[in-house]
Amino acid sequence: MRFYKKKKSLLTSKTAYAACLRKLNRRDYSYGELREFLLTQDLNSAEIEELLKDFLLNNYINDRRYAQSIYNGWLDGGLKGKIYLLLKLKKHKVAEEIVNEYTEADFQELELARAKLLLEKYLKRTETSFLENKMKIYNYLKNQGYSPRVINTALNECTNDFLE
Numbered sequence: 001m002r003f004y005k006k007k008k009s010l011l012t013s014k015t016a017y018a019a020c021l022r023k024l025n026r027r028d029y030s031y032g033e034l035r036e037f038l039l040t041q042d043l044n045s046a047e048i049e050e051l052l053k054d055f056l057l058n059n060y061i062n063d064r065r066y067a068q069s070i071y072n073g074w075l076d077g078g079l080k081g082k083i084y085l086l087l088k089l090k091k092h093k094v095a096e097e098i099v100n101e102y103t104e105a106d107f108q109e110l111e112l113a114r115a116k117l118l119l120e121k122y123l124k125r126t127e128t129s130f131l132e133n134k135m136k137i138y139n140y141l142k143n144q145g146y147s148p149r150v151i152n153t154a155l156n157e158c159t160n161d162f163l164e
Contacts, residue, residue, distance in 0.1 A: 010040075010042035011041040011043065013047045016043055016047070017051060020034060020038070020055065020060075021060075023037065028061075028069060029061060029066070030092050030094045030095070031052060031063050031093075031095065032092075032093025032095070033092055033093045034055065034061055035048065035052055063094050063095040063098050064098055066094060067089055067099070067102065070085070070088055070092065070094070071085065074088070079115075079118040079121075081111055081115065081144055081147065082145065082150075083146065083147060084144065085145070086103060089102060108150070111147075112154055115141055115146050115151065116154050116157065119137065119154055119158055123137075130158065134155060137155065138151055138155065
């Protein structure tokens with residue numbers, strides 16, 4: 001017995017507005033994400049642009065607000081680095097000029113404090129020696145979205161703490 005996945009029907013201009021509202025009811029979307037969704041439907045470019053313009057005018061989509069919510073989630077969530085934040089903004093297709101604002105923002109002190117806290121938690125959890133596993137720790141912090149500059153500063157400061 002075969003089971004076939006039901007093919008989703010494409011939206012028309014009449015149903016696209018309601019479908020977008022349903023999507024926006026679940027979570028925020030960026031202009032780019034909503035545009036990408038609409039491009040997969042049975043709509044011409046004029047209909048897509050009209051819908052997006054209407055959503056912008058009614059403030060249903062707002063990339064700046066959406067980027068701020070992603071930033072707040074980054075602050076409140078795990079101890080990830082700035083690179084993780086920037087990748088998440090790009091993944092959600094936030095406008096490039098807004099992503100650039102976050103790229104140029106100086107999070108050096110915040111990131112350093114977060115990296116040191118993450119390093120502390122990592123050492124407690126894994127019960128590894130800091131001095132013996134420096135490279136492993138470096139790679140761990142890199143995988144968490146920290147830049148080499150932040151990682152090296154955090155490692156140097158922690159090395160000084162361990163040597164005192």
